[in-house]
Amino acid sequence: MLGALYFTPEELEIELAWxxxxxxxxxxxxxxxxxxxxxxxxxxxxxxxxxxxxxDMIPTEHREFIDRVLAEHGVPPLPDxxxxxxxxxxxxxxxxxxxxxxxxxxxxxxxxxxxxxxPKEVVDEAHSxxxxxxxxxxxxTHALKHVDIGVDIVVAQGGEAGGHTGDVASMVLWxxxxxxxxxxxxxxxxxIGHGSQIAAALAMGAQGAWTGSIWxxxxxxxxxxxxxxxxxxATSRDTVRSxxxxxxxxxQLRTAWTDAWERPDSPGTLPMPLQFMxxxxxxxxxxxxQATDLMGMPVGEIVGSMSSVRPVRDVVYRLVEEYxxxxxxxxxxxx
Ligand SMILES: Cc1cc2nc3c(=O)[nH]c(=O)nc-3n(C[C@H](O)[C@H](O)[C@H](O)COP(=O)(O)O)c2cc1C
Numbered sequence: 001m002l003g004a005l006y007f008t009p010e011e012l013e014i015e016l017a018w019x020x021x022x023x024x025x026x027x028x029x030x031x032x033x034x035x036x037x038x039x040x041x042x043x044x045x046x047x048x049x050x051x052x053x054x055x056d057m058i059p060t061e062h063r064e065f066i067d068r069v070l071a072e073h074g075v076p077p078l079p080d081x082x083x084x085x086x087x088x089x090x091x092x093x094x095x096x097x098x099x100x101x102x103x104x105x106x107x108x109x110x111x112x113x114x115x116x117x118x119p120k121e122v123v124d125e126a127h128s129x130x131x132x133x134x135x136x137x138x139x140x141t142h143a144l145k146h147v148d149i150g151v152d153i154v155v156a157q158g159g160e161a162g163g164h165t166g167d168v169a170s171m172v173l174w175x176x177x178x179x180x181x182x183x184x185x186x187x188x189x190x191x192i193g194h195g196s197q198i199a200a201a202l203a204m205g206a207q208g209a210w211t212g213s214i215w216x217x218x219x220x221x222x223x224x225x226x227x228x229x230x231x232x233x234a235t236s237r238d239t240v241r242s243x244x245x246x247x248x249x250x251x252q253l254r255t256a257w258t259d260a261w262e263r264p265d266s267p268g269t270l271p272m273p274l275q276f277m278x279x280x281x282x283x284x285x286x287x288x289x290q291a292t293d294l295m296g297m298p299v300g301e302i303v304g305s306m307s308s309v310r311p312v313r314d315v316v317y318r319l320v321e322e323y324x325x326x327x328x329x330x331x332x333x334x335x
Contacts, residue, residue: 009098029110030103034096051088138166158190162213162300193302195322213300236304247275255296
């Protein structure tokens, strides 16, 4: 799966062309983030420069708060010639839809939507291209909505997952969703970093597992070195579900930055997509200054088990071994 969120349609086209050249016909999919609820004010519909119009909606109080927090940590402003961090990512219908259009021009097998059900017309169009559709769900109500509009596979993602997440734990969520949407296949996500967890998910009736966090400390990952170091040192209690990054709750490493948004002088977070537009520049400044206290990243509670950098191949072999060991333990109970 390729996550498309951070790519412009032009960049996504380059990435998918690269994949087509390198996977020798093997199946792959694209993940987009089209939230069910992003209510842009009506007067912005059809704005010539949507990003600039949205940027004008960010209150001065919020910009001043960010400047104050960064000043406290000695983070300087960006130089005039630096690339701005402000960016409206693919999470409005206006910016997500072009990513879907690019994806349909490639031989993708699966289209996945991260935040709620994808628009019905996108599901229908995917099916007309022979593409299956999956969607992440963090509770039964969401999962049923997905199935209602024709989603083929539900990814049931527990609250321990990295990134945007709900608050029901995987152990409770997976069997609930599996029972509710049966016979629609379910992939289990949230907190998977050990093969025995995959065995548990399959025992509950899931058709497979869907993972995210564990790939970030692999040798192939391009994550910034200071964040890799923080991940390797973190325990499973060092993440927080916070709106500070995008305006919707997303689990991430707890840092001085996420703590700052909880302070009494915090103005509170803005709704998606304004929050990421607001913090985009700040994150660029933090990165440029290598202000490690403030540097973080979405990651799940499984970060506590991510204690060494290993090649993807090793991680996969280990998951398979652990899965087989778990199944053998269960078989031994029957003997
Ligand atoms: C850094 C990061 C970025 C993510 N971005 C996306 C995304 O763009 N789309 C999506 O569907 N899920 C995204 N996720 C969630 C994963 O797809 C997956 O459901 C989740 O990581 C599973 O839980 P785990 O982190 O415990 O493995 C992201 C997760 C992380 C950690």
